[in-house]
Amino acid sequence: MGKLIDMVRQKFPEAVLSSHEDFGDETVTVQKERIVEIMKWLRDNEETAFNMLMDFTAVDYLGKEPRFEVVYHLYSVTLNHRFRVKAGVEEKDPTINSVVPLWRAADWLEREVWDLYGIVFMGHPNLKRILLYEEFEGHPLRKDYPINKRQPLIGPDN
Amino acid sequence: MGIGTDRKSIETALSESVILTQVDKVIGWGRKYSFFLYPFITACCGMEFMSVAGPRYDIDRFGAALPRFSPRQADLLIVVGTISHKQAPILTKVYNQMTEPKWVFAYGACVVSGGMYDNYSTVQGIDTILPVDIYVPGCPPRPEMVFEGLMKLQDVVQQERAAKWPRGEAPYKKRSLEKP
Ligand code: SF4
Numbered sequence: 465m466g467k468l469i470d471m472v473r474q475k476f477p478e479a480v481l482s483s484h485e486d487f488g489d490e491t492v493t494v495q496k497e498r499i500v501e502i503m504k505w506l507r508d509n510e511e512t513a514f515n516m517l518m519d520f521t522a523v524d525y526l527g528k529e530p531r532f533e534v535v536y537h538l539y540s541v542t543l544n545h546r547f548r549v550k551a552g553v554e555e556k557d558p559t560i561n562s563v564v565p566l567w568r569a570a571d572w573l574e575r576e577v578w579d580l581y582g583i584v585f586m587g588h589p590n591l592k593r594i595l596l597y598e599e600f601e602g603h604p605l606r607k608d609y610p611i612n613k614r615q616p617l618i619g620p621d622n
Numbered sequence: 623m624g625i626g627t628d629r630k631s632i633e634t635a636l637s638e639s640v641i642l643t644q645v646d647k648v649i650g651w652g653r654k655y656s657f658f659l660y661p662f663i664t665a666c667c668g669m670e671f672m673s674v675a676g677p678r679y680d681i682d683r684f685g686a687a688l689p690r691f692s693p694r695q696a697d698l699l700i701v702v703g704t705i706s707h708k709q710a711p712i713l714t715k716v717y718n719q720m721t722e723p724k725w726v727f728a729y730g731a732c733v734v735s736g737g738m739y740d741n742y743s744t745v746q747g748i749d750t751i752l753p754v755d756i757y758v759p760g761c762p763p764r765p766e767m768v769f770e771g772l773m774k775l776q777d778v779v780q781q782e783r784a785a786k787w788p789r790g791e792a793p794y795k796k797r798s799l800e801k802p
Contacts, residue, residue, distance in 0.1 A: 596743070597708055604742040612740055615707060 466490040468547050471511065476502055481552075489548055496534075496551040500561045506538060506547065507566055514538035514547060517567035520574065522553075522581045526607035531555040532583055536563070553583055562588040580605035646783055653697075653723065654776040655685035660696035660720065662713060665703030667730035670762035679765040684772050693719040698775075699752075704732040705745040714792040717752050722788040725755040725775060730762050737761060752792050 466485045472492050473480050479498040484491050494502055506514045519537040530552035538547045553560055562585035563570045574585045575594040582603035585591055593600065602609055659681075663671060675681050675689070690696040693716045705713055717726070728748055731737035734757045736746035748754060755778060758771040 600707075600742075602742075609742065613742065614746070615742065 468512065475505060491548040491550065493550045493552070496553055496560050499551050500563060503563050503566055513540045513542050516541055517569045520570060520577065522577045522583055524581060524605065524607045529554070532558060532581060534560060534577065534583065558582060559584040559586055561586050564588055582606065649784065650780040650782055654779040657686035657698040658696045659686055659689045659698050659700050660693050660716065661689050661700050661702060662716060663702040664705065664709065665732065667702045667762040670765065671702045671729065674765045674768050684769065686772065694721060696720055697724045698727060699724065700727040700729055701733045701748055702729040704737070704739060705748055706743050707745060710745050710751050713748065714751055717792050726752050727771065727775065728754045728757045729768065731759050734759050753789060
């Protein structure tokens with residue numbers, strides 16, 4: 465098993481739900497309640513030292529439980545290694561704690577995920593739409609957003 | 623503009639009994655060979671517009687050479703490329719700032735109908751927000767098609783009656799958000 469996965473499993477034995485290292489990319493899936501705590505440890509621990517949030521996004525697995533998955537891509541500038549952390553988010557309660565206090569880069573990335581998937585980030589300092597306009601209804605990258613739905617402000621009615 | 627407005631008042635005063643067709647003809651002839659473009663370019667069709675405007679195809683041959691980058695000095699709004707919802711208010715603002723008479727040229731499939739972007743972010747044809755005078759489809763249209771469209775527009779302008787102007791503001795209004 466990968467070195468990073470080992471370390472996380474050792475530190476948070478009950479929070480890690482699954483892990484894999486397909487194609488050499490070490491990945492863990494964790495409980496969403498523990499996300500900030502785990503991320504903070506990954507950032508501050510000397511052997512992991514993930515001081516950079518490379519990317520953050522979400523996936524909609526419509527029909528599965530939990531429906532959404534948020535994906536964090538971490539990179540350590542000092543140690544030159546990468547890690548991927550995932551957490552499931554249910555449709556009934558689409559919320560997760562924000563990691564903006566840990567990485568400022570998360571600010572706009574979390575706003576983008578809120579905008580397009582409708583996942584709420586608790587504790588985000590300024591959670592509003594970033595790509596679409598304020599009056600937009602719905603979250604268009606959800607798989608059940610009708611492809612030819614028209615917005616009320618612009619375009620012909622249907 | 624001045625002549626057009628005066629002419630309209632004369633025609634209105636004589637209440638349809640006199641029609642000044644010869645004046646219309648001369649004004650139309652003058653207008654159709656002196657379009658001042660405002661190129662509103664947002665996407666890939668812009669590459670083809672460069673070719674249209676460049677020396678090989680040379681839109682100058684049709685008297686429409688000079689792009690103005692102030693809408694107040696332009697009378698032909700050429701909309702080139704995909705228009706997103708976020709951009710729609712900007713486009714209507716540019717249109718409303720242009721002085722009359724003014725014409726709108728829909729350049730490319732995206733502008734005509736939304737093209738292949740039948741989705742949440744794209745305006746499904748700018749005729750939902752502006753009056754459009756000429757539609758040129760194609761993804762992107764060949765310069766020959768653009769000139770065909772331009773010549774058709776010139777024919778329209780030649781036939782126009784002064785009573786058509788002013789056309790007024792763009793019909794697009796931000797709809798109220800309150801549900802009835
Ligand atoms: S019509 Fe085609 S070439 Fe023109 S802007 Fe749309 S996608 Fe691009």
